[in-house]
Amino acid sequence: MIGPNPNIKHPIPMHSRVGFLKGLVTAPNIEIGDFTYYDDPDGPDKFAERCVLHHYPFIGDRLIIGKFCAIAEGARFIMNGANHAMSGFSTYPFNIFGHGWEEG
Template sequence: MTGPNPSIKHPIPLHTRVGFLKPLVTAPNIEIGDFTYYDDPDGPDKFAEKCVLHHYPFIGDRLVIGKFCAIAEGARFIMNGANHAMSGFSTYPFNIFGRGWEEGFDPATWSKEVRGDTIVGNDVWIGMEAVILPGVTIGHGAIVAAKSVVTHDV
């Protein structure tokens, strides 16, 4: 028994809704293990755009997903770019709009809100429309229920 080739985008013949993510995702700050797949009726090709939100290269956080994970349609990974500084005079992100608003902005107020990398272990099943918040670690073999919101390590 050899199994499918992990570099094949669509490993199930005639089922283009299922795809191995490793050959589909090319973003340098997203790492995906062999045989991890995403199932979406629109196809898995836009996983990084549809499912990994607020992931800006200048922040430097990573999404790491292990081997043999199953990710259902509509699952979302909210990354650190969604966070707003909570310790300043306002939670509004004035600095990102520039044109003088960035002057006097202390990057330390924002960097305190960065919660680190988001890590998914091996053999994890993430149910339909589950939401994973920034900096969470999901351990090997975990099951994340459909429509759940993961706010802490599992």
């Protein structure tokens, strides 16, 4: 059994709403396994922007999704950037705004 190419963006040509994410997601902090697909009536091309929330490169975390996963429209991955530090005098994220607040 050969199967489809896992790097092809749209494995079912007549259904452009379905896409193999490995060929669509280019963010270096997101890793997608072979044959994992996303189904969205607006198309799978904006998966990272629509479904992976609070995933900022400066935090350093990564999203790793394995092989043969099926992800439906409306799925959300809430990443570590959604959390605020609890160790300071405030939960306000002073440090991300810079301009002298980096040590806040």
